[in-house]
Amino acid sequence: MDLFSSLGLGFSVALDPFNILYCFVGVLLGTLVGVLPGIGPTATIAMLLPITFSLNAETALIMLAGIYYGAQYGGSTTAILINLPGESSAAVTAIDGYQMARKGRAGPALAAAAIGSFFAGSVATFLLAAFAPPLARAALNFGAPEYFSLIVLGLLVSIALAHGSIIKALAMIVLGLLLGMVGQDIYTGTPRFTFGLRELFGGLNFVAVAVGVFGVAEILRNLENEHEREVGVKAVKNLWLTRDDIKRIIWPVLRGTGIGSVLGVLPGGGHILSAFASYSAEKRLSKHPEEFGKGAIEGVAGPESANNAAAQTSFIPLMTLGIPAHPVMALMIGAFILQGITPGPNVINEQPALFWGIIASMWVGNLLLVILNLPLVGLWVKMLSIPYRVLFPAIVLFACIGTFSINQNIYDIYAIAFFGIVGYLLIRFGCEPAPLLLGFVLGPLLEEHLRRAMIISRGDPTIFVTRPISATLLVLALAAVLVAVLPSIRKKRAEVFVEED
Amino acid sequence: MALNASRNDLAAGAIFVAFGGYFALEALRYDFGTPFRMGPGFMPVLLGGILVALGIAVAAKGVGKPDEAAAPPWPWRGLVLVLGTILFFAATFRGLGFIPVVLIAGLATALSSTRNSMLSALVISVGLCVLCLLIFVVGLGMIVPLVGPWLRF
């Protein structure tokens, strides 16, 4: 029973009172900083990284992992309460979460997010403990062609993000893809669409774009009709989930956990798709898809679970192979190195107490997070009773300072204003911002993997269909399109099946 | 003024065409490359073209289908003050420093709501300034001059 003895070792580390304390401090700080508008998990960790330096390796990394979950959860809270996502997955949560908040259901939205995250985190942690090495090996079979096909699939499936016009959603995705290409081309170094500003060589900052198209645009929308009504959210009805809510979120949480666990293992950008994929799946499977985008609790529970599961399993490539799946993991590598540990395939053998301790602490961290956050739901919801005329100047200022503090880049703030006006106009004219953000985060990946695949295949495009994983993904993408654009076919087939019954 | 088309669709389509056109035209100046080694211009030209086409499609779909609801009023005061504040913040944050910029920006944004009087806007901006100082400078150790070089003598 190797796994159990290893986990026993892990829990003996994680349940050390000192480590529990620091795990709690990490979760708390992560939540509090992550909740600030404009500051997502990556920025939170970068800011809080230094406070872990003085601790010993296990405690420091346990605390850091705690900061990560806390930040992620805090980011979702901001997305739900004030429509300000700090990272791409929270942009999905914002779609229905914010609508729930506006209807006075911020409490259930936050609770569903917390419970979904906890469940998904626990399951994914178990997967990490039991299957990390083989999963990591399997993920290495994903090369550039596979990622390209996966992203194409993700983009096509995510048209479901829109609850209005499909063609407008497509246009928003393409606009997002293009915006993602601003900056220095990594293949040739050519600066693209930068107006000669070196500050833009690194590309547009995600937080600036998100704060603009979600946050600032929303504020401008709210200022439209100020004379007639006090804007903001309606009175809060209840804090906790109703029986019906619980029934509605069980399956989304389970499916989200599955989707997120699988995608999180892929180091080349799988985690980005997790929340979007879960949302699309829930909308497709729902009996009342028309509620999505207007405050469907499934649209919060599913993506939050998927995101948290992916956050957990994205530790797999890091811990077993020493390769970072995303910027947060790159920061974690830095933290490992500062603690005198070089992450790599040997950590599991050379530092078993550390390896299993961190895994066990993930579970402890998730538990602490749910214990911490369920009571906090009441506090967060109270924040909504602050009059909007006080709240929105705070949002604008926090967003500006927060965004600036990430990279000390003034142009990120100009970008907020630019995307604020563009986002406001597009939303006013009936387009939705979430597909744009998805395109924005996937644009660079799409191009990078396409070009890399073509270089590796020496210009032969059949590489996408001759590699089995890639071919399978493309077939799925094709199927997704057929299902989406030919609903009549689906209907007819359904009728056929009914008749056969 | 009677326009037999959706103003929203026409406007959205126009925005898409403008963006797509900009990206595609600008990208024409970059190396297009070959399928083997795609240049930096390849994807943007392709996607820019697609966006222009989608924009036209969005606009075309709106023809003959006027919007059902009347357009909401434009929040002119908010547009000018909120966006202006953000631009002001970006332009002066390094020069004037944390405290003056946060005070002025807080005041201006608060005034963009017609529900705030001058007095309540002042209270809001001072309160926010203290809060931001506590969170970002004291709490997170942000490195930024509190009073910037433009105001020092």
Added chain:
Amino acid sequence: MKTLFKTLAIGLVASSALSAVAVSAQDYPTQPVTIVVPFSAGGPTDTVTRLVAAAMSEDLGQQVVVQNVGGAGGTLGAGQVAAAANDGYTLLLHHIGMSTAPALYASLPYSPMEDFAPIGLVTEVPMTMVARKDFEPASLEDLIAYVKENGENVTYANAGIGAASQLCGLLFQDALDIKLTEVPYQGTGPAMTDLLGGQIDMMCDQTTNTTSQIQAGEIKAYAVTTPERIAVLPDVPTMAEGGVENFNLSIWHGLYAPAGTDPAIIERLTSALQAALADENVGNSFAELGTYPVPASEATPDALAEKLEGQTALWAEVIAAAGVAAQ
């Protein structure tokens, strides 16, 4: 006189705190010192800086804060320090990119040699030529014969324009007079992922990133890029042992202040740097990264200035020959 004028000019243009310059250098430092790292947090340069900063603050008796200003291949952060007040409270820790930027960026708003006052070298990280573990060649000699024969059929991963891994590849191709198919990545992390997965053939990266993978047998190491073998990888030969002459490449890191900083302050910082590099904890942590602190004789302004000058000339030539430019 010229320096004084420049001091005044910078001071007036940026209206920076002139009072700080006037404070006697003997009291320095009286407030926390900021070291700007021109890359994002968590990268190898950031790690090196944080280790050194912690040790330096002990010697200086003031907190040394690390600030990450990433972007545009490190030129944004460097530009910011070049324009900062030269009062000794804003420093820059930059790597080899300081010497390649003039060749890569046509319109650089600062001059690495004129706008900075060197304080000292910090460390030199060796690099390793590595390949996927099932790559055919068995030894460095085999590898050389193999790449000469297969040329463009061999894929070589790098982390983009101006990255250490790209520079190493340029030197390697230059030395052997071959052309490999270069595959750029967004950083060495994803490149390592593809190397581990066997998606690409070769890469050259800092020991910081490759040592643990080599030791675990996940990738093959053919050579180190330094003149001598290195302690953590005693079995890996040098390029010279394989017959590649004049191949000497390490990712050197230097500490700089803005030009015109009081020489007494520079002296104080140099001694703090030397004390930090002699610190046992720093030495151990560096060793873990597969590198070492430079000896005190090199942690000096002169040694850094010399390094910067020599490297700037070298890379101007190599980069021009390869026809690479970021702008």
